[in-house]
Amino acid sequence: MAARRRLATREIHVDRNGQLATPSPRPPPLHDLITTIIDNYVPELDAVTLSSIVEPSPRICGSWVEVLPELIKNDTDTALASAVRAFAVSILSRGPKRSFSVSEGLEAYNQALVSVNEALRSPYSDFPVAIAAAVMCLLLAELYHVTSLCSYKAHLQGLADLMQLSRPEVYASGIPHRLFVVLAFLSRKSSFLAKDEWKTIPFCETAPSPVQSLMSEAAVIPSILERMDAEGARAVAQESLQAFEAALARLDAWADAFHSSASASSPLFWFQQSADHKRRHISFRDITAASALTHLWSFRVICLTNMDQISALCHDCRPTADDGSRMAHSGETKRLSVMICQSIEYLMQDKMKLFGPTSLSLPLRTAYATFEAGGEQSGEELRWCKEILKDMRTRGYGFVSYFLGV
Structure with a gap:
């Protein structure tokens, strides 16, 4: 402070007539x-x-x-x-x-x-x-x-x-x-960070933070989306489904390792009733857990949503029997999107400073897109999401709306 x-x-300036000039x-x-x-x-x-x-x-x-x-x-x-x-x-x-x-x-x-x-x-x-x-x-x-x-x-x-x-x-x-x-x-473009040398060498002396290691696992997702855009989702449907399945497997492995770091006395997150008793919200062990898990849920939604879209576009594309249990369902993507919105209250606390709102751009955009695509069945959730955005703009974080295109 x-x-x-x-x-x-401010410096106070006085002109030749003894009048106060514009402060600089x-x-x-x-x-x-x-x-x-x-x-x-x-x-x-x-x-x-x-x-x-x-x-x-x-x-x-x-x-x-x-x-x-x-x-x-x-x-x-x-x-x-x-x-x-x-x-x-x-x-x-x-x-x-x-x-x-x-x-x-x-x-x-x-x-x-x-x-x-x-x-x-x-x-x-x-x-x-x-x-x-x-x-x-x-x-x-x-x-x-x-x-x-x-x-x-x-x-x-x-x-x-x-x-x-x-x-x-x-x-x-x-x-x-x-x-x-x-x-x-921010775009459906591949990144150099998806290359193996960029995921390992920078962390050979210092271990990555949980969010950094998660991002390394998810870095392949934009390259899958880029190929679908370039060659057509139908043309690369089977390969894309398999790539998303592999990405989900890596995300699950990361999640298992991250959750194993928690103890019964200190879980990564838990649900609490809001003050008005209208909705539940999520509290986290710390800012690291909050940022990591909201991004994990976002990446899972992105994978599952695109897998559903591929399947709807190409009915003759079917994953292998082992992969069948991982097919995307709208219920799962909606559940994860709701959890993202339930995390907003924690990340928007004053003590989270600017880091909290800036870390919400991708998760909130993902949740908003899920509710928007859900039509009438997600109407209430979409209105909730819009209320969250309105509150963020009121508090001076209007840049989040730019990332959502609303």
Whole structure:
């Protein structure tokens, strides 16, 4: 909070006639900007102070922000400093307690775009960790301005291209490892992260977080969807069904291992009745379990839904007898989608900071699509989902609607 108060400081100017002129912002120290980002992004249970030693095995994928102090200390990179300011000011230009105007947030964002573009034109031999962190800051600053989903995807693709310029070994330790992020499933396109070397080498020294290991198992799903789009679902129906079955098997294996980490005294999640007694909601052991399980349920829904669609399109396609029990059913996808919505209350707690809402984009989009496709039988659930989105927009997280296209 102290950092936020310092960031709100304004210089007072007086003209020659002794009249107060328009106040202008006093450039805050980078230390305060970084504190603001960590205070607003990292969940309280995972928060660290700037003097903390960076843990070797991060619990959440968003822990990359915790290396910003070290990057700023070791590198006076103008692009990173500009992007850090853009992200921090964007955070503080939204909500009822905002200390910067929206126009100031946009101005800082535009300045950072110019600075990062100039930095990308400069030659470099090793992985440019400062530039990668700058792109991540721009990526999240974009969420507050939501100029367009295309802009967000452009930043995401730029980060993917930047990562691929280096070998997977680069990300095995140190700051690059903390910046090794799992790209979102925003399109039906294959990703380099689905390759075996990218799923194993970056984690040969430091074990992946549960969410990172889950994403590695699910990384093949976009490539299946991409082939269906390119060659036609009917033409590759049998191969796609088998690929989805294999993906589900990997997801189930991951789930078994993850659930085995829980104990009877500390389960991964449990159901609770809401305060108004109208609906149940889900509480989780921690933010790691919440993020991992909501994404697991999303990936299962995506697989099952596409398998149902393939079967409906091509009636002569039948999986093997062993795979028959795994055929998708609308009841299962609806059940999982309801569980995703029951998780919203936990992830939207104030203590989850910005990480909670940003981690909901894919799960909520998946649940919304399930209810929308369910027609009248899912009408009540779809209205519930729309109420959730309305509440998120009211609380300043309108970017989620962009991911859902509503």
